Amino acid sequence: MSATQTDPVLFSVLLGRFNSIVNEMTLTLEYSAWTSILALNRDFSCAIYDAEPRQLCMYDALPSHTASLQLVLREIARTFEGDIHEGDVFACNSPYRWNSHVGDLVTVAPVFVDGRHLFWSVTKGHQMDTGATVPSSVSAVVQNVWQEGLHIPPLKLYDRGVKRDDVFDLYLSNVRYREHSEGDLLAQLGSVEKGRERLVELVREFGADVVTSYAEQMLAYSDRRMSEEIAAVPDGEYLGEGWVDTDGYDAFDIPIKVKVTVDGEQVRIDLDGSGAQARGGVNGSYATTQAAASIPFMQYIDPDIPHNDGCLRHIECYAPEGTIVNARFPAATSAATIVPSDAIQDTVNKAMAAALPSRVPAGGARCGNTPQLAGVDARTGEPWGVMLFNGTGGAGGTEGADGWPLVESIGAAGGVKAQPVEQLELLYPIRIERMEIETDSMGFGAFNGGPGVRCEVRPIAGEMECITFGDNYANPPHGVLGGTPGIGGGMYVEQAADGSRAFFTATAHVVVREGDLLVGVSTGGGGYGNPIERDAERVRRDVRDGLVSRTAARALFGVVLSDDPDPVLDAEATAALRAELAAVERPLVDPQEPGAATWLEETRREGDRYLVNPKGVVVGDDD
């Protein structure tokens, strides 16, 4: 069917119906999942693909999943070519079979109507455990595919409607927290089934030919709008450079290099020159790297454009094999969706800052403060584990808006929830002692980064393992267009006995003894625009509210205030100071060198220890 034969009304109707089907899939998974990583942190994506498979529709899903799902679906379809039937449900988690990382389990059902395979109903969910050597599905410690957990090639969970109990058993026998993992798997399958049922209903209502031809039009519509958006970006080559803190072992400030070529309606992102493959689990898979390279462009365009294959086809990515952005088997890619993905996204944004100044965000937190905590509850003997999202970092400022707090990572784009403190304390043997904004933790700008958070956790019944798999302690979120960077932040353990403190890197595995305190101070996002352009009244309120110190208000924002608790603005002095500061040139992107974070240096006191990539170190036994 050509575009001229499209009924614009039916088009809108069907577009709305696809959205509501995916929304229903999303609610089914979110509200019936077992573990907080799916039920609250919403680390999952639901989507509909056509038979080919091309993405037709996703809804409020994780960009790092939805911009790469087509790769693993194609692999599943290729593997089972000629053996795809009504009632089948497939699964796959292997990054070497074009999945993102081993933590993400894809479950997908082909949707047949009257014997015709029309769609795929897909859910990808991050599992709390993969049976890795450490009790975390994400880790920088692991060095190969056998250490990061069970790799699942494309296989059938259901074969023509018959559940394969042996396959379920094999999977569940290889992961921790079996009851919970089974619950999560059932919730994912429930979501896939919801999508399948609703798609069959849709086709019965409108007819297969009508639905598929309009699905084609949905792709053409997005394609058309995406073409216009990309065509409006000046053609040219744009360069950016960023750094990953460490490989988890002995490499530091690993470079990420990006060359973006905009040519008419097409964008090509080339990561040649990026650092060598990492020893630890912080390598990218091809799927995560091409997603990370695409996402910034998906955020530059009008958010109103339906995100589907029609958009994605305009962006291509080259990632040389054997580097940190595209590891070679059997290297571990355990943390791939965050490290190096977040740094890649940030670097694309840096590259595009001059060409698209009103569209690029400043740098955001790259998962530096999202520890996996685990232990055995001394009161019950039960093992427990939770990924903690209550102290994560802030987003970068953008034109028109300060960044949000607690966005966790750039890849999550704010779509993850944290657990209530009371729920955490009810479920796990920990006490949260503080969860509060950290003054001056964000980058300053005309629009500030979202603030960082001070989050303190005390294990109260048995020791607590703390596994971190992030970035940004050494290389903080950048400021853009004159904005300043975030602080970088970090974590340490404070021993109850003597108050001594042990700091550690963003890729660590430490054990916190019962009664000691785990302290995280997350970075705020980078600032957008020159701070002297920030509305002085907003700066005054930031100071009154303790978000920004008086010192910073004066030195960077050029705002002069009285000493009152509710300070009074000295407009005249402010104007004069701002005129003075205007003469100071601020870089387009700040910092321009690796290792620029200052938080650790400023926070460390004499006697504090610093553990570099510790592997299972019990804090207190580390001297």
Add this chain to the structure above:
Amino acid sequence: MTGRKEDAVDGSSPGTFRVGIDIGGTFTDFTVIGDDGSVSLWKQATTSDDPSRAIAEGLEWVAAGLRLKTPEFLERVSLLVHGTTAGTNAVIQRNGPKVGLLATEGFRDILYFRDAFKPERFNIHLEHPGGFVERNLRLGAVERIAPDGEVVTPLDEASVRAAAETFRAEGVRAVAVAFLWSVVNPAHERRAAEILREELGDVDVLCSSDILPEVGEWERTSSTVLSAYILPVIKAYMRKVEDHLSGLGLAHPLLIMQINGGCASVDEVLRRPVNAVHSGPAAAPAAAAWYARELGEDDLITVDMGGTSLDVCVIVGGQAGMSRKLQVESQPIGVPGVDVHSIGAGGGSIAWVDNGGALRVGPRSAGATPGPAAYGAGGTEPTVTDAHVALGRLAPEAFLGGQRKLHDDRSRDAVERAVGEPLGLDLIAAAGGILRVVNANMVGAVRAVSVERGIDPRGFTLVCGGGAGGLHAASLARAIGMKRVLIPREAGTFCAFGMTVTDVRHDHSRALHAVSSDERFEEVDAAFAEMEAEARERLEASGFGPDQIEIQRSVDARYVGQVHEITIPVPPAEAYGPTQMREIEERFNAEHRRHFTYAREGLPIEFLHWRVTGVGRIPETRQPAPARGDGRALVPAGTRGVWFEEVDAVVETAVHWMEALSPGDRISGPAIVQSSTTTIAVNPGDVLSVLDNGSYAIDVDIESAAAAQLTTTTTTGANR
């Protein structure tokens, strides 16, 4: 003054009245029901500077219509329920008083952090929604309680007094006290409140353990802060109305409509002010539930379509769906509320073509000013109302009883210019397209509260209220596969009517962790007993006898280790044990399967919040049976060309005035039935009948609906 009345009764005969008063943005609606079943409807222009003035003026007109003086009328009023926007408006307009928050030291930013969720992942320019307490008034008290209620850190009273000092210096009018784990041990909150009252005198102080005694600090804190924010406003307003009415002779206490769909005395509402948010719209389900009883149908979906929004609510088994996830201005409300789902689809919703060439309707609305292009008041963008005018569905001369002349030429111009030309459609196709898109949006809203929650709406009756509902009702029903539509006689003052038939309702809850595999549940038994005693006591204090009081028990349950709960009814029992638990498990498994496609039978279930709802049943009202028609053939008032989606064509259509119809009359579509406040479109193939109580039912011809749909998809061409 504007007004309208129907079926005025002679006030000289003895009898009592029930009155519902609903304040909206444009009109204050009155519904008066006599104990003989007579109904008076009245619309008074809202006086937004002092809403109580419109109440006084309206009551005067209503009384005059009954040939009574206001005091004579009020003496005979047995029930007066008021739905007020005072609370909601203070929140939406953010013009409430300065409030303070005292939180556990280290946790004062909980309202800012929210649940850490930022919506719209691809919109990086979205601003944080902010809150209702500035950070310099969010202070910490040194104290800490553990999940089992044990005191970890005793309350440092000096830290409370220091906070009081700041609150005083800043001139706060109300303070919310919300500490961690106050739900299991409220001692610290209570002591802190005592100190604050001592220090601050007449400042209102509210404790989270009183407002929302449930686990989850964000919702509990938000609910308490919203309460503090609106309390000074609604207290002044409600006391004023109360004094005014009792001064005029109202013998019974004024009742306020609550968010939970029931009403309560002013004192009760001021104890938990957050219940006064969304006070008006929450009455729609009460009206619908009344019709459910009247019609003997338990399953309804109500849609209330006004100028800017469509409010949708599902009634299953005669009960409105409740939600604890409601928000106002992006702040969680926390208390259970009638689950009214709103979308920006009303008569004033604007149609536009996006830059990819797709036709869109809403969510932007032309509102009352400038209003649709047809109003001739400066609006130039085409609205849903303009599409109706252009398609002959709304008569220019009949709108609001002729009080407002509609300019059909302006409607046509607007539709052609903003939709027809960009899309290459003729006027009819463009205007028809607007209606089809808005209908599709409405279908989406109905699906969101039904199929997306596992409810199949096809056996349900669609109840339509609001001025614009009747024009969309039958098409909406057909698209969803619903066979029957009801348009109440009181459609124009639907919520005010709901207030005259609602019950008094109080919700109680207790956080108490338990697992279904436990042997004994003494604490649960005791909690239920206490909550029931409290519920009865409060209802008895409002004058309800034992036979009018109904107690409902429920619990928030999940499989052990699961994260989200679902609320299920609990059978009454003196002492819970394994027998009751097996029944509860069965209910839970069935509900879980219905919502999520699967259940894990055999796994134990854990419980978090035990709930008791106390309902004081208002005696049933009856409606009069207007004289049936004499069986003469109906003669339409005229005919005009009207477009119907089902045939995608303009057909010559009979037009009837509602006033000329009598119970028992039946009209086959295509037809238009109009009055001064509402218009009903009867589609080809459908049949409208006038019910004994004066309302209208449409039997929807869904059999041919599938065929019609297919016709639509093949013959409606864009660029013909």
